[in-house]
Amino acid sequence: MPELRKDPIVGRWVIIAKERGKRPSDFVVEKEKTKGGFCPLCPGHEYTTPPEVLAYGRPPGAPPNSPDWTLRVVPNKYPALIIEGDLWKEGEGIYDKMNGIGAHEVIVETPNHQETLADIPPERLVQVYWAYRDRMVDLARDHRFRYVMIFKNFGQAAGASLEHSHSQLIALPIVPQLVREEIKGAKLYYDYKERCIFCDIIHQELQQNIRIICENEEFLCISPFAPRSPFEMWILPKRHHSDFRSVDDKQFRALAEIFSEALRRLDAAIPRCPFNYVLHTAPLRESYLEHYHWHFEIMPKLTRIAGFEWGTGFYINPTPPEEAARFLREITL
Amino acid sequence: MPELRKDPIVGRWVIIAKERGKRPSDFVVEKEKTKGGFCPLCPGHEYTTPPEVLAYGRPPGAPPNSPDWTLRVVPNKYPALIIEGDLWKEGEGIYDKMNGIGAHEVIVETPNHQETLADIPPERLVQVYWAYRDRMVDLARDHRFRYVMIFKNFGQAAGASLEHSHSQLIALPIVPQLVREEIKGAKLYYDYKERCIFCDIIHQELQQNIRIICENEEFLCISPFAPRSPFEMWILPKRHHSDFRSVDDKQFRALAEIFSEALRRLDAAIPRCPFNYVLHTAPLRESYLEHYHWHFEIMPKLTRIAGFEWGTGFYINPTPPEEAARFLREITL
Structure with a gap:
């Protein structure tokens, strides 16, 4: 167990x-898995x-x-x-x-x-x-x-x-603790402003129009303002909802379209770029939150987490998100 | 800038x-640096x-x-x-x-x-x-x-x-945020118990004697109870102090001895094991804290940070610290 x-x-x-x-004897550093087979x-x-x-x-x-x-x-x-x-x-x-x-x-x-x-x-x-x-x-x-x-x-x-x-x-x-912290951060903002911080981010990003990679009627794909890694992308639904379980068929079709476009742009920029993505959504038992907003975060694996990141929780990113967004946006698919 | x-x-x-x-064009995934030269x-x-x-x-x-x-x-x-x-x-x-x-x-x-x-x-x-x-x-x-x-x-x-x-x-x-969180966690414990949590960890580890790797008069080297990676090691000074700048020559000599032994044990277990270590010490302007305790955390790089860790802040570790400590402790140097 x-x-x-x-x-x-x-x-x-x-x-x-x-x-x-x-x-202990099983650890072989950076072992490569065999392909094929x-x-x-x-x-x-x-x-x-x-x-x-x-x-x-x-x-x-x-x-x-x-x-x-x-x-x-x-x-x-x-x-x-x-x-x-x-x-x-x-x-x-x-x-x-x-x-x-x-x-x-x-x-x-x-x-x-x-x-x-x-x-x-x-x-x-x-x-x-x-x-x-x-x-x-x-x-x-x-x-x-x-x-x-x-x-x-x-x-x-x-x-x-x-x-x-x-x-x-x-x-x-x-x-999980990181989910709790994200919800807590969003709640702090909501308590002060009485607005969802993610809705405000969407509003500001549409106005500034310097970190948008692509968008459609339902979704916005941006390079976030403080990205942990080069070419990090967030996919945010324009309609406020905290729980992924509330998404309807029309939204799912729009999600598939923007997700596909985002990944094709990344793949065109850096062929077969390794990445992780995570669905951020409300906890199962507290699903209707005015202050939280479900979304996806896509993190290309292009830099290493080393001692500085372990110690501080800071990330060092060599690529400004405005440059990354412009590069991804201007690719002809 | x-x-x-x-x-x-x-x-x-x-x-x-x-x-x-x-x-963007500079990113080559997992590029190896040339050795020699x-x-x-x-x-x-x-x-x-x-x-x-x-x-x-x-x-x-x-x-x-x-x-x-x-x-x-x-x-x-x-x-x-x-x-x-x-x-x-x-x-x-x-x-x-x-x-x-x-x-x-x-x-x-x-x-x-x-x-x-x-x-x-x-x-x-x-x-x-x-x-x-x-x-x-x-x-x-x-x-x-x-x-x-x-x-x-x-x-x-x-x-x-x-x-x-x-x-x-x-x-x-x-x-940095992670330093703030560690100090805040230690403060919560202190407010409740009126004791330093690190001093209590040292006390319990000496009593249980199942996660100790090595020790000397001044320091204890343990596998922590909840390690993020296999063979993670913490080096804790037995004397309470929050600020690394307060260490004296006798302690430095004891630190060099235990640090050297810890790294030699790790190297014997997994030759040239890649690792990060971080000195945890009080902020420069708040150096005398009853509730904080300087120490080193050594993290071997043997598992990957992937989507689950990014999303949750949880770590999955295949090696119980009691097994790792016993293995490292029983190596004949």
Whole structure:
């Protein structure tokens, strides 16, 4: 059973996932995974994953875990958290820990092994966001969970261990500290101004028009004012809502279009640029917040986190966001 | 002039260091630096660095920036912050920024290009800590500065761009957010218990005796209860003090001994393991704190920061600290 442990000084949680089985002798620095070979996420290999929890696109009547899907969600074979069991919390002197209850799932975004998210046309990409939403709605029924974190690692440098295009989901028994801090920061602003800070950011960005990468009727894609890495991008819905579960079909189609364009622009600027993205959305049990605004943050992996960042929480970024936005915006797709 | 920008939601600062001159076309993912070749930190090449701000070990009367030093501190040739100028702060609508005033220095720990910190015998290693202290004392005289962050990146994977053994120092016009949060967490505990949390950690670790790697009269080296990465190590002084500038010669000698032993144990476990370390010490203008306790945190670079960590602030660590401590402790040096 994995264990969650809390640093008693700064309150940072760590998942000690010893089931993943790394012993000192297993550590090989910057080991590269071999490419090619057997892919457990490809159609026809469904038997190699745990039984699926969701699939789209199969003909009516086709059995679960058979081929002919267009998107598939499966439990992670090497989960950081375990779904079975009751939640317990306990102390060890001044320290706090709890057992590692949670869900860890893999969203297989396409049946085509070679296809990246930037290659998937928007009319198929939309099902990725439907899958995120469907899984959040389902996992919210489990009263042990407080938050569903949805993220993607693309490329080895960004932490992907499988080449086949996929994102991940972790359902957690607590609201993560960074989510709490973001909501708290937005609340502070709301208490002072009685306006959502994200709505104000959208307003100012549209007025200044120097950090916009692309936009459509429903969404704005910008280089944020204080980006942690070169070519960081935020995708913000123009309509205020705190909870990703509230998105409707029209918005999902517009989201697929802008997300696809953003990733194609990044790929044109830096071919196969490794990146992480994270869906920022309200906690499961506090979903209607006037002061919070769901969005995606896309972080290209182009600089290293080193001692200075570890110590300060500052980031050093060599590329002003106005330059990055102009460069990405002016690319001819 | 570099610019400091603050994220308006979470308050995270970013240094936009465009002087470093990266343009979109300059980004090559995971580029490896060539080893060998000309080293600007080696004796005889003093003319290639900016003029030194400190040197130890030269014979009396020898001129600055000549060879025959045992340790040398020079301004960084590609600084993230610039030392000249007055501090200004200004808004841009809802956003905040200030100019990038600060010092960025390189501490060259040894004249021997091949020597790592683990190779330097404690009787010479002690001068590294003296250099940290001397530079902090000197930079504290500049009233623009609020914090001096001292850190080391060892190995390419940990962000080192030069092979020759060195650490770095950045003097900042603000107290970094992570430092503030650590002090705030320690203060919360102190307000409740009227005891220093670090002193209590030392007390509990000595009693439990399951996460101790090594110790001497003055210091304790442990695997912390909630480590972010496998083989993370903290070096804690047994005597309470919040400010590294208060350390005396006896403590420095004991620090060199335990630091050397910790690094030799890590190197024996994982040869040439890349790591970052950070000196945690009180801000320059609030140095006598009952609730804070200076220490070093050493973070081996063995896992990747990916989407989950970006989103949650949680870390996934496959190695329980009790196992890591036992492994490191039982190595025969």
